[in-house]
Amino acid sequence: MVFQQLASGEPLVHNGTVHAPDIEMALLNGRDVFVRRPTAHALWVTPVECIFTRTREELADGRWLAGVQASSGAAEAWHVFGKLTQQGQLEQLGQVQAASAEEAMKLAIETYTQHEIWVWWVFPVAQTLSSQPEEAAALFSFSETHDFKNQAYYPVITLMREIRNKKQAGGKRG
Amino acid sequence: MDSKLNASLAEYLTALGDDELVLAQRDAEWCGHAPILEEDIAFANLAVDELGHARTWYELAAELLSEDRGRFPDHLAYFRDAAEWRCVQLVTLPRGDWAFTLLRRYFFDVLEVLRLEGLKSSGYAPLAEAAAKIYNEELYHVRHGKAWLPRLGRGTEESHARMQAALTQLWPYTAQMFLPLPGEAPLVAAGIAPETAGLEAGWWAAIEAALAAADLRAPEKFIPVTRPRSQQTEHLMGLLSEMQMLARANPQARW
C-alpha cells in the first residue's frame, strides 16, 4: 500500500497499491507510479497483508468491538488511517500503542471520535518504510523540463475560438 | 565568454544532448513492453527525464549560438545526419534484454551524476543552474539502477548469466565515455566544465562496488572502444532513420 504526503504538515493519504518483490522496490515503484503529478513531500509503503481493516458496516452492530480481547504482549506503535467522506481517500489520523491489530483498531475507534469514519485501517509503524527527508530531492524534485505537464501548455479553447472567429470573418467578407 | 568559447560550449552541450536523446530513444522502445507494469511506468519516467535533459542542453546550445531556443533543439535532433552526431557508441547499441538495458543505464547515469556535480559549479551560470536541477533527477536514476543490479545479479542462475553477458558486451564501450568531449579543453581551462578523464576514478569506484554487490565481474580481457565521438555506429543510422523520418518528410511543417 502506498501513502503520499503532498506538503509538509498535511496528513498522508492512501494512494493505491504497487506490486513489488520487497519493500525497498515498493517505495521506488510507489514514487514512479504515484508521484508523476502532482509531486510529493513524503511517501510511505507498507505490505498489504500488514493492514488490518474494518468498515463502518462491519462495526455497526458493536459485536466485533465487544469481542476484542486485551492482549498481554508488548505494545508497539500502529498507524491509524480513516476514510472521512464518501468520495475521499483514506487519510492519516495518528498513532496508537497496542499489542495486537485488534487492540490497535479498538483503541483507534475509541481515540478518534471526532469524525464519522467509514473505513478504518491500522498497520504497524515497524512494517512501514518512509522516504527520508534527505532523499526528498532525489525522489520528488522535477526539473522544468516537465513543463509539458502543465494545462496552460495546451490553450485549446482560445485556439478554437480564434479559428471560429477567423472563419466567421472570412464568411462575411465572402 | 568570447565567441570561440561560446562555440566550444555549444559543441560540448550538443554532445551531452546527443547522449541523452539517443539513450532516451532506446529506452522508450520499452514503453508498453517492460517485464512488470510498475517498471514500465518507472522506465518511462527515466526516458522522459532524459528527453527533457537533451532538450535543456540543446536549448543552452541554441542560446550560445544565437539560434532560436524553441526551434533549434528540433533542428539538432531531426535534421543532422549520423556523421554529425557526437554521442558515445554505448547509447546507440540496440536495446537488448532487460539486463543489458539496466546495466547500460547504470553505467551512463553514474557518470552523469559525477559530471553534473562538476557542472553545478560551472563558471557559466545558466549551465550551473540547469545542472543543479538535472542532478536531482539523475540521483534518482542511480538509485533505481542500484536497486535493480543486485536483484538481477543475485536473483536466479538465468538472471545472473544474463547480467554477466550484458556486462561483458557493454564493458569495452565504457572506455569511450572518458575521452574528452568535443570542445572540452578550453572549457576546462575556463572553469566551465569538469575534465571528463578526471571522472573515471570516481566512476570506477562506484561501479566496482555496485558490481560486487551484484556478484558480477568485469571482463579482464577486452579491446576498449577509444574511437572519437565523430565515428558513429551503424546502429545510430538505423535509430536516426526511424526517429527523423516524419520530420524530414515535412521539413516546412510545425508540429
Add this chain to the structure above:
Amino acid sequence: MYGASVDEVKQDGAEDPQKLAEFEARIARGEKIEPGDWMPADYRKQLIRMISQHAHSEIVGMLPEGAWITRAPSLKRKLILLAKVQDEAGHGQYLYHAAETLGISREEMVDMLLTGAAKYSNIFNYPTLNWADIGTIGWLVDGAAIMNQTMLARCSYGPYSRAMVRICMEENFHKKQGQEQVILLSQGTPEQRKMMQDAITRWWWPTLMMFGPHDTDSPNSPLLVRWGIKTRSNDELRQDFVNQMAPDLMALGLTLPDPDLKYNEASGNWEFGEIDWDEFWRVVKGDGPLNADRMAARRKAHEDGQWVREALAAYAEKQQALN
C-alpha cells in the same frame, strides 16, 4: 482509455433479501461500498468484469500509440506522447488494484487477457497508420472514454470510483493534448491536413462504437444502473459525444465520414447515421484488423519478462532467509 463493456449479465438471485435491501438502500443514499462491506455476488462479479476489462484496455491501449514514440516529429511531441502512454500504464495499474480489492489477483486477470478469456476495448484493434492518428486518439478516443469515466467516477464502489477520479483528471489532460495537435495539423501544411483528414475518416466510426451496443441490445444496463455502477445509458453518452465533437471537428475544416450527420434544431442534437454493427461484433469476436497482433505483443512482453520476475522473487526470498 476505455470503451463500454459488452458482456451479458446474469443475476443469480440467490441473495439474502434483507441484506440485499440494505445494500440497495445504501446505494440509494449515495454511500460508497467499500471492501469488507457486504455486497451481492453479482455486484462483485460485474465489477471484476468491468474493471478488469477496463484495465486490460489501458494496457493494450499502450500499443497503438506506443508505436509512434520513436517516430514523433518533434522533441515536444515525443515527450508528450511518452508521458501519455506512461499514464495509460498508470491507469491500468490503478485499475488492477481496484479489481484486486474484490478478491481477484492481477496475475489471474493478466492470465485471462493472455488466454483470450477477457476482453478489452475494440478500439485498440485498429492500426495507427499515420502521425495524425495520435492526436485523433487523444482527442476523440480519450474524449469518448472520458464520457464513460466521468460517469464511473461517481459509481457506487469506492475503490473503482476513486481510481476513476484520478484517471479522469489525467484523461482530460490527454484530450487537451490531442485536441491541440489536431488543431495544429488541421491548420498546417497540405500534407498535415491530408493526414489529419485521413485519421478522422478512419477513427470516427470506431470511436462511436466505443460506447457499446444500443440500449435495446445491452441487457446488463438496468441492473448496473440500479446498483449505481452505471448512471447513464450507452446511447445517451454516445449522443452527448457527437454533440460535443461534431461542431468542433467541422469548425476545423474536417469532414466526418457520415452523410447522414445533421443538426436537429428542435432536439438540439446532432443526428448521425447507423453504426455498422456487423463490424462491431466481428471485432468483439476477435476478427478485427489487429486482434492477433495485439495479443501476440502482450504475450511476448509477458514471456520475455518471465526471467526478470523470477529473479526478483528469488532475490526477495534469499533476502528474507538472511534476515
